[in-house]
Amino acid sequence: MIPSSFTYKRAGSAEEACDLAAEYGEDAKYLAGGHSLLPLMKLRLAAPEVIIDLGGLRDLSYLTDQGSHVAIGALTRHHDVEHSGLLARELPLLAHAAGQVGDPQIRHRGTIGGSVAHADPASDLPAVLLALDATLVARGADGAREIPIGEFFQGLFETALEPGELLTEIRVPKPASGGWSFQKFTQRAIDWAIVGVAVQGNHVALVNMGGTPLRAAAVEAALAGGASPADAAAHAAEGTSAASDIRASRDYREHLARVLVSRALTEAASRA
Amino acid sequence: MKVDLTVNGNKITADVEDRMLLVHFLRDVADLTATNIGCDTTSCGACTVLLDGESVKSCTVLAAQANGHEITTVEGLASNGTMHPVQRAFHEQHGLQCGFCTPGMVMAIVSLLKENPHPTEEQVRTGLEGNLCRCTGYHNIVRAALAAAEVSS
Numbered sequence: 001m002i003p004s005s006f007t008y009k010r011a012g013s014a015e016e017a018c019d020l021a022a023e024y025g026e027d028a029k030y031l032a033g034g035h036s037l038l039p040l041m042k043l044r045l046a047a048p049e050v051i052i053d054l055g056g057l058r059d060l061s062y063l064t065d066q067g068s069h070v071a072i073g074a075l076t077r078h079h080d081v082e083h084s085g086l087l088a089r090e091l092p093l094l095a096h097a098a099g100q101v102g103d104p105q106i107r108h109r110g111t112i113g114g115s116v117a118h119a120d121p122a123s124d125l126p127a128v129l130l131a132l133d134a135t136l137v138a139r140g141a142d143g144a145r146e147i148p149i150g151e152f153f154q155g156l157f158e159t160a161l162e163p164g165e166l167l168t169e170i171r172v173p174k175p176a177s178g179g180w181s182f183q184k185f186t187q188r189a190i191d192w193a194i195v196g197v198a199v200q201g202n203h204v205a206l207v208n209m210g211g212t213p214l215r216a217a218a219v220e221a222a223l224a225g226g227a228s229p230a231d232a233a234a235h236a237a238e239g240t241s242a243a244s245d246i247r248a249s250r251d252y253r254e255h256l257a258r259v260l261v262s263r264a265l266t267e268a269a270s271r272a
Numbered sequence: 273m274k275v276d277l278t279v280n281g282n283k284i285t286a287d288v289e290d291r292m293l294l295v296h297f298l299r300d301v302a303d304l305t306a307t308n309i310g311c312d313t314t315s316c317g318a319c320t321v322l323l324d325g326e327s328v329k330s331c332t333v334l335a336a337q338a339n340g341h342e343i344t345t346v347e348g349l350a351s352n353g354t355m356h357p358v359q360r361a362f363h364e365q366h367g368l369q370c371g372f373c374t375p376g377m378v379m380a381i382v383s384l385l386k387e388n389p390h391p392t393e394e395q396v397r398t399g400l401e402g403n404l405c406r407c408t409g410y411h412n413i414v415r416a417a418l419a420a421a422e423v424s425s
Contacts, residue, residue, distance in 0.1 A: 002293065008336045035332055102314075105320055105402045
């Protein structure tokens with residue numbers, strides 16, 4: 001399978017990338033590691049006329065300790081997130097979950113920013129960053145702005161990024177306390193999650209239970225009210241809108257959400 | 273567009289379509305046909321090659337993205353007629369049946385052992401989660417990986 005024809009541009013800097021995006025407008029698409037976009041282009045589900053390759057922007061690949069938070073360059077690969085000593089100490093949930101994305105080859109190419117900007121509700125890292133209350137930094141024609149992750153995901157593959165805006169950094173606050181867990185249920189090792197759950201302290205986020213990654217608000221409310229993990233997990237499907245597809249029915253996904261939230265809360269409690 | 277890739281140590285310059293995939297560049301331009309196209313959907317790993325020393329699925333990389341970078345295919349592993357330790361381990365442990373997944377498996381294991389020279393059996397099995405063997409001959413493939421690690425130690 002071959003993508004439909006496009007013009008390839010390699011950006012030498014974030015500024016140049018934004019300029020190219022402004023020049024080509026809606027016909028252009030940013031390409032980071034390419035492991036979400038290229039498969040869609042090969043299936044002709046996406047057919048951008050211009051590809052702006054960000055692969056040369058090495059200065060957007062970093063993990064730095066900023067005291068209260070860790071700053072992660074948007075082009076940091078899953079492989080580097082997975083193996084970061086800084087994250088292993090400060091944000092083990094994120095390092096662990098990055099190691100569950102796809103397979104080693106995919107993690108050698110795919111980037112954290114690409115995954116977030118693509119906004120596939122079946123992706124692992126968007127829900128993980130939702131549980132961690134991350135802040136996203138985007139650069140556009142009018143300079144940089146911060147977007148709380150709770151306002152970022154607006155629909156299936158839809159985000160708060162304006163046309164041409166480039167996601168440059170992800171700021172993840174260091175959790176004050178609380179255990180963590182990441183649960184993912186798949187048919188085969190490298191599949192997307194049928195359902196996934198990320199827990200950090202009393203924050204619970206769901207993978208693939210609606211058009212966007214979701215916080216399990218009813219579970220969090222039950223926990224705040226003193227419910228046990230098992231009792232809180234019974235609320236896992238409330239407020240969700242899971243799809244039925246070839247992998248699973250909506251009912252099955254709701255069942256999985258309850259089971260996985262229960263397992264995740266139990267595991268997180270054991271690590272607290 | 274003009275691309276400049278170093279493949280198995282040889283510089284290859286070619287004028288290709290912007291949309292050309294790396295696997296097609298290797299097979300059709302560089303004439304290195306050991307790298308197979310299997311699923312063509314980033315799942316099976318048959319097209320695994322090394323990009324700057326790390327395993328990638330060449331069906332999901334544009335030749336343009338690899339412009340200026342170094343690629344190693346299974347043809348580039350042996351030196352002076354001597355098989356690479358991973359190749360020799362596949363031979364000795366009967367790590368292949370039909371052979372279709374083998375080039376990708378070998379390259380995935382070369383990358384795995386570079387990152388983790390002494391993996392446990394479980395680490396080999398999870399490290400190969402991106403490579404499918406349609407003969408289901410995983411057992412001897414894992415043995416070959418462990419044997420290659422043993423030889424290199």
